[in-house]
Amino acid sequence: EVQLVESxxxxxxxxxxxxxxCVASGFIFDDYAMHWLRQVxxxxxxxxxxxxxxxxxxxxxxxxxxxFMISRDNAKNSLYLQMNSLRVEDTALYYCVKAVADAFxxxxxxxxxxxxx
Amino acid sequence: QSALxxxxxxSGSPGQSVTISCTGTSSDSNYVSWYQQHPGKVPxxxxxxxxxxxxxxxxxxxxxxxxxxxxxxxxxxxxxxxADYYCCSYVSTYTWVFGGxxxxxxx
Numbered sequence: 001e002v003q004l005v006e007s008x009x010x011x012x013x014x015x016x017x018x019x020x021x022c023v024a025s026g027f028i029f030d031d032y033a034m035h036w037l038r039q040v041x042x043x044x045x046x047x048x049x050x051x052x053x054x055x056x057x058x059x060x061x062x063x064x065x066x067x068f069m070i071s072r073d074n075a076k077n078s079l080y081l082q083m084n085s086l087r088v089e090d091t092a093l094y095y096c097v098k099a100v101a102d103a104f105x106x107x108x109x110x111x112x113x114x115x116x117x
Numbered sequence: 118q119s120a121l122x123x124x125x126x127x128s129g130s131p132g133q134s135v136t137i138s139c140t141g142t143s144s145d146s147n148y149v150s151w152y153q154q155h156p157g158k159v160p161x162x163x164x165x166x167x168x169x170x171x172x173x174x175x176x177x178x179x180x181x182x183x184x185x186x187x188x189x190x191x192x193x194x195x196x197x198x199x200a201d202y203y204c205c206s207y208v209s210t211y212t213w214v215f216g217g218x219x220x221x222x223x224x
Contacts, residue, residue, distance in 0.1 A: 035213075045152070045160060045203050047213040059211030095159070102207040103150035103165030110159070 002026035002106050004096045009111030012086055020111060022079040022096030027106075030054075030074035033099035036081045038092035039110075046092075049081065050099070064090075086115045121204055121216035128222040134192040137219045139204030142187050148207035149187040151180055155200045163202075164189065191221070199223040 008020040020036070035050040049060045049070040058070060069082040079096055091114050098106035121141040129135040142149055150165040162171055164180035167187065177192045187206070191198055204216040 044218040045154075045205075045215045047205070047215060050211060050213065052211075057211045059213075061212065100162075100171070101165050101169075102148040102213070103162055103205070104152075104160075105162045105165075105171055107159045 002098075004098065004106060004108035006094065006096045006108045006111035009094060009113045011114045011116065013117050014086060014088055014115055016086055017082070017084045018086060018113060020081040020083065020094055020096075020113070022108060024077045024079070024096075024098070027098070029077040033057075034072060034079045035097045035099060035104060036070060036079075037095045037097050037104065037107075038090075038113075039095070040092045048094070051079070083113070086113075088115050091115045120214055121206060123202075123204060123216035123219045125217075126220045126222065128224055129191075129194045130224045131194050131196065133194050134190060135194060135221065136188050136190045137202050137204075137221070139187040139189070139206075139216050140185060141216075142182065142185050142204075142206045143208070144185045146207060147182065149180065149182055150205045151178075151187075151189045152203045152205065153198075153200050154203065160203065194223055196223050 003025045006022045033052045036048040051058050051070045067085045071080045093110040095110045096108040097104040121139050147167045149167050151163045152160040154160040163178045167182045168180045179190045181188050202219045
């Protein structure tokens with residue numbers, strides 16, 4: 001069964017850091033690009049960051065560039081998102097997502113990040 | 118990275134067809150995808166590369182594109198189609214952007 005399991009979310013104060021992790025199973029992890037997307041409860045989807053299979057290509061949404069860093073460890077079938085200088089507006093459910101072509105076909109259940117003082 | 122523009126809501130009766138538009142895509146890009154999300158559920162990929170469907174997605178869901186507007190057409194509307202729908206497009210330099218989402222109501 002293809003599965004993505006996120007962890008690392010929680011409550012954090014503005015300005016602090018948090019690291020999200022995602023473990024993949026059921027497919028050849030290093031064959032695919034991987035992404036982080038987020039969704040404020042009750043609101044729309046937002047693409048956050050993506051990394052190609054070999055980490056040669058990496059991209060970020062304007063709202064997180066310079067604060068967030070995506071990485072992957074193919075040996076561990078894992079994807080990460082280091083989030084620094086967190087803001088209240090970063091509060092959202094963060095999804096780990098597998099890519100197919102230039103779309104997103106397999107989604108984790110998400111990990112909630114709440115930034116509040 | 119300007120968000121793509123979708124109508125806030127659309128509606129239709131069972132058996133009818135509805136089309137959801139998505140404007141702001143690049144006219145020379147075919148990297149448009151559509152997602153369905155039921156309340157409290159994880160999004161589901163419906164179409165990608167404008168009109169391709171992953172296995173398991175019924176052919177009632179079809180994607181198309183003309184100029185800078187992409188569209189998702191749902192034919193033979195069913196009660197279970199009531200959900201939120203999002204378009205997404207690859208922009209450039211390894212970045213993507215979503216539309217604001219459209220709530221489909223089945224009357």
